[in-house]
Amino acid sequence: MKNKISVKKIVSLLAAALLMVSAMTGCNEVEKKVATDGSTSMESVIGALGEAFEQENSDVTFTYNPTGSGTGITAVSEDRCDIGLSSRALKDEEKANGLKETILALDGIAVIVNNGNPVSDLTIEQIAQIYTGSITNWKELGGNDAEIVLIGREPNSGTRDGFESITDTEGKCKYRQELTATGDVISAVAANPNAIGYASLASVGDTVKALTVGGVAPSEDTIKDGSYKIQRPFVLVTKEDKELSETAQSFFDFCLSEDAKSIITEAGAVPAN
Amino acid sequence: MKNKSRIIENTVYGIFLILGLITVAFVLLISIYLIISGIPAIKEIGFTDFFFGKNWAPTKTPQEFGILPFILTSIYGTAGAVLIGTPIGIFTAVYLSKMANRRIKSLVSTAVSLLAGIPSVVYGLVGMLVLVPLVRVAFNIPDGASLLSAIIVLSVMVLPSIINVSLTSLEAVPKEYEEGSLALGAKPVETYFRISLPAAKSGIAAAVALGVGRAIGEAMAVIMVSGNVANMPSLFQSVRFLTTAVSSEMAYAAGGSLHRQALFSIALVLFIFIMIINAVLNFFLKKRKGEN
Numbered sequence: 202m203k204n205k206i207s208v209k210k211i212v213s214l215l216a217a218a219l220l221m222v223s224a225m226t227g228c229n230e231v232e233k234k235v236a237t238d239g240s241t242s243m244e245s246v247i248g249a250l251g252e253a254f255e256q257e258n259s260d261v262t263f264t265y266n267p268t269g270s271g272t273g274i275t276a277v278s279e280d281r282c283d284i285g286l287s288s289r290a291l292k293d294e295e296k297a298n299g300l301k302e303t304i305l306a307l308d309g310i311a312v313i314v315n316n317g318n319p320v321s322d323l324t325i326e327q328i329a330q331i332y333t334g335s336i337t338n339w340k341e342l343g344g345n346d347a348e349i350v351l352i353g354r355e356p357n358s359g360t361r362d363g364f365e366s367i368t369d370t371e372g373k374c375k376y377r378q379e380l381t382a383t384g385d386v387i388s389a390v391a392a393n394p395n396a397i398g399y400a401s402l403a404s405v406g407d408t409v410k411a412l413t414v415g416g417v418a419p420s421e422d423t424i425k426d427g428s429y430k431i432q433r434p435f436v437l438v439t440k441e442d443k444e445l446s447e448t449a450q451s452f453f454d455f456c457l458s459e460d461a462k463s464i465i466t467e468a469g470a471v472p473a474n
Numbered sequence: 475m476k477n478k479s480r481i482i483e484n485t486v487y488g489i490f491l492i493l494g495l496i497t498v499a500f501v502l503l504i505s506i507y508l509i510i511s512g513i514p515a516i517k518e519i520g521f522t523d524f525f526f527g528k529n530w531a532p533t534k535t536p537q538e539f540g541i542l543p544f545i546l547t548s549i550y551g552t553a554g555a556v557l558i559g560t561p562i563g564i565f566t567a568v569y570l571s572k573m574a575n576r577r578i579k580s581l582v583s584t585a586v587s588l589l590a591g592i593p594s595v596v597y598g599l600v601g602m603l604v605l606v607p608l609v610r611v612a613f614n615i616p617d618g619a620s621l622l623s624a625i626i627v628l629s630v631m632v633l634p635s636i637i638n639v640s641l642t643s644l645e646a647v648p649k650e651y652e653e654g655s656l657a658l659g660a661k662p663v664e665t666y667f668r669i670s671l672p673a674a675k676s677g678i679a680a681a682v683a684l685g686v687g688r689a690i691g692e693a694m695a696v697i698m699v700s701g702n703v704a705n706m707p708s709l710f711q712s713v714r715f716l717t718t719a720v721s722s723e724m725a726y727a728a729g730g731s732l733h734r735q736a737l738f739s740i741a742l743v744l745f746i747f748i749m750i751i752n753a754v755l756n757f758f759l760k761k762r763k764g765e766n
Contacts, residue, residue, distance in 0.1 A: 348616040378701040
């Protein structure tokens, strides 16, 4: 008889488990959702905004799918998410296809070198020459007699895209290392006295030296007034002809509100308005 | 009562069968998925351009998808790691199974198991912060992130598998063989290298194949020390492996694009490589079973 009970037990356990699973899926359907998709560079900004928004509206689920700017833009045009996230301005043909950009924040890309490097200022032209390989030694720039080691990000990275389009070096950079994360770039530059790299200003700490570009140091003020040239916008992408759901619209408004500014600053970017 | 216990017996049998089938289903699912998503890009790019093209430039126009640098890098890197790792691993195994006293043996075995348990990202991190600068200074090159650094990291990573499997097979060599050799006047070291090692050779071959499999499939550690640029492989150059080619670009490749499909094709190539290595491994393991 004992055995019979255990079989029953197993069956009832299974049934209970099934019920619970179906109950959970039931829940999801009534919940309010905001789905965002796109730039990985915007992770800290959009993550902080989403968290704050969820805290204010406990019934809302916020999702962020870090796929990259290009994918995010495609996703919003195919209605696969509410708001697309792009860390570059929309191209004209994307706008022609009925997409609308709203600039959420600005992000500076710092050009970084090792702390031991005597060079502290470069012009955009010099940076471009370094990355395309026409300047290969630090001595040509007033530094030590040593080969310049170029460190960058993998193709399609938002930071690389931003950096290469501003310096006009797209597809021409002769990298020595292509790393997959901002943190890796910073540690690689910190470890090699002759390295140069680029990274989102928000992530740059004391371990490396951020160069001034054309005499302008990257900071919140210089990014905002446009005098620091290597910067890019963080963009919310929506559809021109389609209204956002009520929840998505309230998140969108929240992102552009006064309250959001301090969150954006804390996450390391410069609020746009 | 008896009937009931049979029902239970059958139920349990059924459950286990289903669990077993789930594993098989996963393998099939992964294989079929990879083949279906990997073939189109190869077709579109062209077999020769894909496998023998020397340039990988998915963001340039026109796009180029040649994976020869990745294939060669993976082969060279794996070969280098196994070349360094195998002698060290085998000698360690011989020492542990035949010469070491019990205390040293348990100490070294613990160390080897620990080595096997270290997550690959930790290997990568230590490699990036210690090995890469060291290689840069030692060989006086501008940057230490290179094929050489990757080979060194990989050779440490394959050590545990080579040592453990060789050790097991060396210990399975019948005592009579060695005793016979010693009785005929051979010295202990002669015995180990002339009798024990040849007797355990298929097990050791399996150990090496396992090491190859471990090295070729490694992504996380090599991505951090190899520099990750799609150059044709050379010892002091920054290189990219098959594994890291997939993992470094997957996050950004737009869904449905040729670029993304090409990454699946690379995964398929890697998968085929690993299948071949597994087949070799199985061959040696079966041979060993036949011998015993």
